[in-house]
Amino acid sequence: MKCLVTGGNVRVLGKAAHSLSRIGDELYLEPLENGLSLRTVNASRSAFACFLFAPLFFQHYQAARPPQAQPPRCKVLMKSFLSVFRSPVALEKTVERCCIALSPESSRLVIQLHCKHGVTKTHNLSFQECESLQAIFDPAQCPNLLRAPARVLVEAVAPFSPALSEVTLGVSPGRRVVFRSYLEEDTDATKAMMTEMSLNEEEFQQLEAQEGASITFCLKEFRGLLSFAESANLPLNIHFDVPGRPAIFTIEDSLLDGHFVLATLSEPDLCSQEPSRPGQGAHSTMHLDDFANDDIDSYMIAMETTVCEGAAVAPCTPSPLSEEEEAEPSVVPGTPPLKKFRSLFFGSVLAPTEPPCEPNPVLAEDSDGEG
Numbered sequence: 001m002k003c004l005v006t007g008g009n010v011r012v013l014g015k016a017a018h019s020l021s022r023i024g025d026e027l028y029l030e031p032l033e034n035g036l037s038l039r040t041v042n043a044s045r046s047a048f049a050c051f052l053f054a055p056l057f058f059q060h061y062q063a064a065r066p067p068q069a070q071p072p073r074c075k076v077l078m079k080s081f082l083s084v085f086r087s088p089v090a091l092e093k094t095v096e097r098c099c100i101a102l103s104p105e106s107s108r109l110v111i112q113l114h115c116k117h118g119v120t121k122t123h124n125l126s127f128q129e130c131e132s133l134q135a136i137f138d139p140a141q142c143p144n145l146l147r148a149p150a151r152v153l154v155e156a157v158a159p160f161s162p163a164l165s166e167v168t169l170g171v172s173p174g175r176r177v178v179f180r181s182y183l184e185e186d187t188d189a190t191k192a193m194m195t196e197m198s199l200n201e202e203e204f205q206q207l208e209a210q211e212g213a214s215i216t217f218c219l220k221e222f223r224g225l226l227s228f229a230e231s232a233n234l235p236l237n238i239h240f241d242v243p244g245r246p247a248i249f250t251i252e253d254s255l256l257d258g259h260f261v262l263a264t265l266s267e268p269d270l271c272s273q274e275p276s277r278p279g280q281g282a283h284s285t286m287h288l289d290d291f292a293n294d295d296i297d298s299y300m301i302a303m304e305t306t307v308c309e310g311a312a313v314a315p316c317t318p319s320p321l322s323e324e325e326e327a328e329p330s331v332v333p334g335t336p337p338l339k340k341f342r343s344l345f346f347g348s349v350l351a352p353t354e355p356p357c358e359p360n361p362v363l364a365e366d367s368d369g370e371g
Helices: 009-021 078-084 088-094 150-157 219-231 267-273 281-285 344-348
Strands: 002-006 026-032 035-041 047-053 060-062 074-077 095-103 108-115 120-126 132-136 144-149 166-172 176-181 196-199 206-208 214-218 235-240 247-252 256-262 302-306 362-367
Touching: 002 009, 009 035, 009 047, 009 078, 009 088, 009 095, 009 219, 009 256, 026 078, 035 132, 047 132, 047 219, 074 078, 074 120, 078 108, 078 120, 088 095, 144 150, 150 196, 150 219, 150 235, 166 219, 214 219, 219 235, 219 247, 219 256
Parallel strands: 302 362
Antiparallel strands: 002 060, 002 095, 026 035, 026 074, 035 047, 047 256, 095 108, 108 120, 132 362, 144 206, 144 235, 166 176, 166 214, 176 196, 235 247, 247 256
């Protein structure tokens, strides 16, 4: 694999790396025929992020050589990759072009920064051959959609403390979109600061959500995507369902696509803090699962699949980032998620009353064919 990035696109690539670093400690890099994919997942498997840079994003892009060969897949330490693009502002001012080459023979990811005044910086990053990290999700299955300029959402979350872990997003009566800080049950309300921001419907390019709908998710990862979307001047789409179902945040452009899939707080925890709204309880009860006192590890599964040319998700509904899959229980590396959040694995395990092929977000790792 070899690709060449020039001009302001070098800064865009650096901003994407900074955005992904807010989620995972490892970066999965995979050159595909339809572009270069950068993915990551957090240790608890409750947050997944992916950027796909189209071939037109690069001045030169070659996925694999020869073309028939299967493109190499690797993962590098996020900290190592981020050190190359430490300052996006400096990249734009000093770097004229960036060359990225993947050499499976030497297990090296070589990144060359060609700077002004003839200075060339070469970074050799060690990588490991790995399975292809995938997330099976379908934004079309989410009944609620918010679309707004990134600048509007950045200003909406700006008043919240950097130390705040979770934020609640909801649609209040009058179709106003509300961002509200979330506090744990054992938090002393007299010592905590509550922050709430309310936006008019006119601030959104698209608002298709029922009044009373709300979700709670991690603010840190959300801010990471907002930072990238604002710098790229792209609107952000927020797809979500009932509490406990993962929310999907997307940005789309002719040169790149970005997808962030975040676990949301389950309904029992939300009910303890906020009374249910009219018309919401009946719909939400169908999706509740009593798992608060269970061992989350016992519900986790990994999806190991074989990559096939032109394959689609089978038997589940195809999604843009999914390959052919076959479920196999296995031990998931990393620490378990917090008990109040569902792992993205939960969709296929804790909903036995629903069709088994419902495209709930689950993480999948496609085997590299070496056994």
